[in-house]
Amino acid sequence: MEQPPSRAKLLTKLFFSMLYISAFTFGGGFVIITFMKQKFVDELHWIDEQEMLDMTALAQSSPGAIAVNAAILVGWRVAGFAGMVVAVLGCIIPPMVTLSAISLCYAAFATNRYVALTLKGMQAGVAAVILDVVCSLGANVLKMKSAVHLAIMVAAFVATFFFDVNVIYIILAAGLIGVVLAMYHKRKGGLAK
Amino acid sequence: MIYLQLLWSFLQIGLFSIGGGYAAMPLIQAQVVDHYGWLSMNEFIDLITIAEMTPGPIAVNSATFVGIRIAGFSGAVVATLGCIAPSLIIVSLLSYIYTKYRNLSTLQSVLGSLRPAVVALIASAGLSILLEVVFDGQAMVLDSVQWVGLCLFGAAFFILRRFKWNPILVMSLCGAAGLVLGLS
Incomplete structure (x- = not known):
């Protein structure tokens, strides 16, 4: 396991990794879990492969969106409560921004022939x-x-x-x-x- | 009041959508269209279409979309919080239990029985969307059949089953075809 230099740096890295994955993943929970595995298992070595598989099973079998569930699990595992908070924020900010923009235009949009x-x-x-x-x-x-x-x-x-x-x-x-x-x-x- | 309704409604969506993605769809329809009437069936289908085309979980996308239309940006925040709150509590708890016991077998048995029910619920939501596309909210008689929609559905379904094209590409092509056929 790599030990990143400081906690603030670790949280920042976690937040931006999650933000990036969430912003560019189209097509449902399983796709995003694959990207998380690439990032956190293969690239950053923060989590081992078996653990990621168990986390996938847990994320799937729990209520709620798979992506959010996976972010919660990864966040806790990497940096405890603070990690969970930044991971979830990173995960939900991109869809919230996108859908806010779309819903503001929707009324004008939908009446256009x-x-x-x-x-x-x-x-x-x-x-x-x-x-x-x-x-x-x-x-x-x-x-x-x-x-x-x-x-x-x-x-x-x-x-x-x-x-x-x-x-x-x-x-x-x-x-x-x-x-x-x-x-x-x-x-x-x-x-x- | 409206904030409480949004929160309560999306709490239920977050709590009972198990299995991700499409599993949330029938619940969103039940709450947002059938129970509260925040969206019409047609707007709901637009929302699902938009959610398919944009990144992020359907439940979070829907919470933002519905929240902002009903009560502005703070509505979006409240609805989104509602939809992730059950996850925050339950998954954190499970994560703790898992690190302590590492035993998932009962959970997986429950999941095994939930899956067929969830498939049935998604099938029902999918069929009600199809009926809306084919009959455009009118009586289910031959006269009100929207042939363009029916043919587009048939073609898209065939291409997806047979050739496994990317769903986003298929939907975009349907949109383009709908525009061209509608104008001509």
Whole structure:
């Protein structure tokens, strides 16, 4: 592990690395985690590879945006509480600035005929992008060949799309099933021993 | 009052969107469009489109966009804080537990059951966006079908599935096609 000369310098470096990664990463949490690994594992050697993998699993399985979660984990690991604060700031400042600028122009933009037509076309594209992602994710669930998981997927879809059940209840129910399954497997494992 | 609503609303989005990115989308729709009516369905789809084209998590992008439109820049800050607060607490706690016990198996089992539900929720949000594109918010009858949107969706979906083009490129091309076809 390299020991950077001073704490202030370390925090500055962490902040600007995160800012840079966040500002230039298009396309979701996994992409940004890859960039963080390149920066903090391969380039700066602040974190080892195994730890970064565990952090990825944690960032994914926790509530909230993956990028923000990863920034929290990396920040704590590199420089404690202060590290966490600067890493999170670095991570959220670029999208906040970009979206502030866009939302200020949006009202003027959206009434413009050319912009409206372009956005309308892009909406068709975004529907395709989302349903493409759904197909890939759905195929992964099917590959697991788990009847419970399949049932959860079908039930959740019917509940939300046809019956307008609150999204939060659906997530809580699925999480609860996961806890019960984990306890069941633990008990079965315990008896087998 | 409006700040409290923004904070509470985005707290829930931050707390219940597990699995990142698209997982936040159905929650944002439920809160911002269905519950509070801060955005119309059409504005919501524009927001998702913009969030796809710009860096940063969809939840943070949405918090800024909605916050600033509802209550100016301070609204954006409040909404963003709301959406990252659950992460700050829970992930910090998990980070502590992880360094102490290094055991993720129960967590991963819970995640295993959440994933199919999250996929279903994203599918539902995606379909409601598609219906909006195809019927433009009108009754679902053949007369109100927007053929340009439907054809663009079909072409984009085919290209993405078959040739795996970059999504941002595909969306930009759809935008250009929408402009050209709309003007002609």
